[in-house]
Amino acid sequence: MASGFHVLYTIPLWLGGLASSEHPHRLVHMTFQVYANKAISTTPYTWSDNSRLYQPIIVIVGTCSNRQTLSSGFQYSTEWVAHAGRFSSCGTVGISADLFLRGKLLPIVSEINAATTIIPNFSGIKQSQWNLALxxxxxxxxxxxxxxxxxSAVDGSPDEPLKFLWKHHDKLNYEHTSPSQHIADGVYTVTCDTENSLEIPTIYKQGTMAIDLRGKVTLQLDVHLDNHGLPSDWSSKASVEWTASIVVHSEAAGLVVNVSSSPPMFKSLEYTTGTGDHPTLDPEDLLRAVFPPTVDVSDANIEFSRFARVWQSCYPGSSAFTLCNPVFNAKGDLLFELQPYADPTSPTDPDAPPPTFAFSKMPGGRRDPFGVRRGTNRPHRTASRQTGERRPSPARPYEDTHRAGRAGASTPEPHANGAMRPRDSSRFSMSSRSMSPSVPSGTRAPVPRPVVTTTMPASRSQWNITASEEMTPTKAYSTQSSESAYS
Structure with a gap:
């Protein structure tokens, strides 16, 4: 402090060799650096010299699970926008490509490739019948x-989606020459090609990230016969195509993950015949017998659903956050934005009060506890000038009696001075004599105000407003919380 430096932020570290399985997201090491496009010295720095896009930021680097911090700092590459327009970002969560894309997602895609890659088993021809199984x-x-x-990753421009391609090719040739009449002399060929692709968008689109998976399997059977010098060609081809998608959408309460897989579509592409006798097989029937009825992408749903939770910070007392606006960058890192957690059980009725208690102003600078509740019967003064009563205020002495009630809830009754005053049948009432019984007549006194007590149960949002004779408002809140970890 004496040198002109100040404490900007404090982060507790968890020491003592805590097991990563017990506290997987607790920080055990931490360092920081100034991230800027030019060197920042200890000389006075004018914040307005740079625009918001080029303002320096302090990057706090922390590690968990007993990992060591980086030996060197970050190299400047691009700007990090912390204040976009009128709003401030609560933070950005980045998961490296090695940890999630190559460590989690691509192995799941490999399992999908294993379930959709067709391999032929061909053991020749017996009595003019193909011994072929898939x-x-x-x-x-x-x-x-x-x-x-x-x-394998497919090279492309930074503006294009990340593309990964899987290809598998099997081709079996069986050539037969024999004086036997059971099998015609010739060449029998089985060709099977599998091609699957994965596309990951790298452009943010309205808080929704859609990952596409698709594949195609082609099976072709070819025969070239030499029947006593009379050649004969025969071929047949069929295919099956499938698609699946993983959609991660941002909502107020957090992320929503939806996965879907369309039924496989089978199609006969080609069928040609030549002269002479030849064995016949339907490749479409062969594909239908072995290809799965649906492509299972449930494992991808499990991995992405780990992010669709409420996240607590690494130290007590901080607010709960959810992840939103998912997107992959050109290097394959998965990025999220932090947003404060919004309870999905909060009321959606437009007449319901907001979660933060606010008061609207009444004349004279006072606060009206019923001013923010649209649709609620607002208490008003039942007396009028014709009744002989006056509205009490700090500038005028108290009159005989002051009541507040609902509109239409009173009937006239004789007053002591001969005038008519309304009969108050409201459940909400205030009396100046009960609030300050020791105030003598003709003495100025403050206007009594009702006490507003708000309660918000955890399971449902309900506002209860009661009046009492205390002068200090009290508030009681109860909220739900959950904790999850991703390691």
Missing amino acids: TTWSEHRDRKDEPPPPP
Whole structure:
């Protein structure tokens, strides 16, 4: 402090060798640096010299699960916008591509590729019948214990989506020459191609991120026969296509994850025949017998649903946050924005009061506890000038009696001075004599005000307003909270 420095922010660290399984998101190491496009010295800095896009920020780098901090700081690459327009960001959460994209999402895509990659088993021809059977990678006896490699990234411009491609090609040739009449001489070929793709958008679109998966399997059967010098060609081809999507949408209460998979679409592409006898098979029937009825993307739903929760900060007393506005950058890092948690059980009735208690002003600078509740019977003075009563105020002495009630809830009754005054049948009433019984007649006294007590239960939002003779308002709140961790 004596050197001109001040404490801007404090972050507690969890020490003592805490196990990562018990406290996976507790900070154990921390450092910070000034992130700017030019060097920042200890000399006085004028904040208005740079625009909002180029203002320096302080980056706090923390690690958890007993990981060590970075040996060197961040290199300047682009601007981090902390104040966009009229609003301030509560923070940004970044998950590296190694941790989520390559560590979680691509292995799930590899499992999908294993379930949709078709492999032929061809053992030749017997009595003019093909010994052909199809299976998937995940069911193949020699490959099911070894998942396929992850899909390969496709190079593209930074403005294009991230693309990953998986291709698998199997081609089996069986050539037969024999004097036997059971099998015609010739070449029998089975070709099976599987091509799956994954597209991840890198452009933010109104708080929704849609990831597309699609695939296509093509099966082709070819025969080239040499029947005593008379060639004969025969071929048949069929395909199956499928699509699936993972949609992560931002709402006030947090993220909503929806996954969907369309039924596979089978199609016969080609069927040609030549002269002479030849074996016949329907490749579409072969594909229908082995291809899964739906592509299972539930594992991707589980991974993305980990972010659709309420997140507590690393130290007690802080507010709860949810993640919103998901997007991947060009390097494959998953980014979220932090927003304060909004209870989904809050009232949606336009006549319901807001969650933060506010008062509207009455004449004279006082606060009207009923001014913000639209649709509520507002208490008003039942007396009028014709009745002989006057509205009490700090500038005028108290009259005989002052009452407040609902409109239409009173009937006239004789007053002591001969005038008519309204009979108050309201449940909400105030009496100057009961509020200050020791105030003598003709003495100025403050205007009594009702006490407003607000309660908000955790399970439902309900406002109860009562009046008492205390002069100090009290508030009682009860909220729900939840805690989750992603490691």
